Amino acid sequence: MFQLLKNDISINFMRWSKGAFLLSALMIAAAVATVSTKWLNWGLDFTGGTLIEVGFEQPADLPQIRQSLEANGFGDAVVQNFGTATDVMVRLRPRDNMNGEELGGKIIEAIKSGTGQNVEMRRIEFVGPNVGDELAEAGGLAILVSLICILLYVSVRFEWRLAAGAVLALAHDVIITIGIFSLLQVEVDLTIVAALLTVVGYSLNDTIVVFDRIRENFRKMRKGSPAEIMNASISQTLSRTLITSGTTLFVVIALFTQGGQMIHGFAMALLIGITVGTYSSIYVASALALKLGITREHLLVPEVTKEGEEFESMP
Structure with a gap:
């Protein structure tokens, strides 16, 4: 499970990618089925x-x-x-x-x-419920627009395969969180929508850190397959991921247990979203980019020919 790569301990995360995909597919299917049958327990912000x-x-x-x-x-x-x-x-x-x-x-x-x-x-x-319908539509559009903007940003900042992996991982986090809320029939109000948007931003930040190291290692490490380079990159950022998620969860758990009824749903959404988001940053986002066929050539900086060089090289 461990291998030495560039003098660093590298954990073979990609070895478990198929199992992670299966687990994520089952959770998403269960979330969709639960929402389809039980729907969501809308709060007064949406029902009037x-x-x-x-x-x-x-x-x-x-x-x-x-x-x-x-x-x-x-x-x-x-x-x-x-x-x-x-x-x-x-x-x-x-x-x-x-x-x-x-x-x-x-x-x-x-x-x-x-x-x-x-x-x-x-x-x-x-x-009246008409105001609630407008709030529900605005909340859904806010999440959708944020995912589209993230897709465009990561495509420009990195590469479209990484962008697709990041956005699919974020959608994975939101769907599973909503499914758990539907299963437990937790009341959904505007604070829950705010928590979901917070989860999207938090999970994206974690994923961007991993992707930045992946791009750096693709350019530095001349040997090694894409899977090995991704394993090394995730391993190098693993301590940062676990420390950040752990310290954030300490605060969220305190809010969940001691914050009172008014922010109970908000803290619960953050608790679920950060946990699922940490898992998806490690096992889902990078593995999806790998499945889409990302290679070293996709992340290399294109060489720019200096002016006049092409004429000097002519016979």
Whole structure:
């Protein structure tokens, strides 16, 4: 599994490329099947609903408010501070059998009975599903446009085979993350879209570091097959990849466990995306470029003939 190449220990990652492709294909197929059957659990940002602003005399206890609402049949309510510690915003899914005033009254009564405080309702609004549809479309377009821009950038910066490998690996990360969210029915809101875009940027940065070393080694190492050079390049950047991913995951795990309900989904998306992205940077992106037939000649700098040389070489 280990071989000595240019005085460096090189791990034969490409040896496991077929197994990695099979695993990735199974995960993507499972993700597509899950999304097709269970779809996504869209949050209020996408489905629309009722927004209620509530004022307290003293700083609000958000966990206590959530418990009181859940006890009164409003377990889907999203509760968060709005401005100061005494201002609270409650968001709920649409209720077909209840108008806005009736719903607001029930929410106020549930909060009063659960907290024992005097509560003032300051504003109540209804957000229609049309706004949610526009947000869903804009979020999907943002991810798609980012992948296309990445494809163009890497094609110019490196080579189209590497660009294809990078973009397919990024799509691989996003699809698997979305599939896990569909499987667990985690509520998807705008913070999840932001997390997916963050995962795309993080995974791309890791992949670019590996590709830069691959290009450098293709030009420096005159001996060795493309697979051996890729193994050496990934091995040389492996410590950087693991240290960066490890330190980032420490922070994300802290957010996931201690960050509270409001950023739980965001932290979960980062946790899954960074883990899958690290795997794809090592086993998927480079292996895909290798399968597309990349060779040393594709990455060599073309020689530029100096002006007049062609005339000097003529008989």
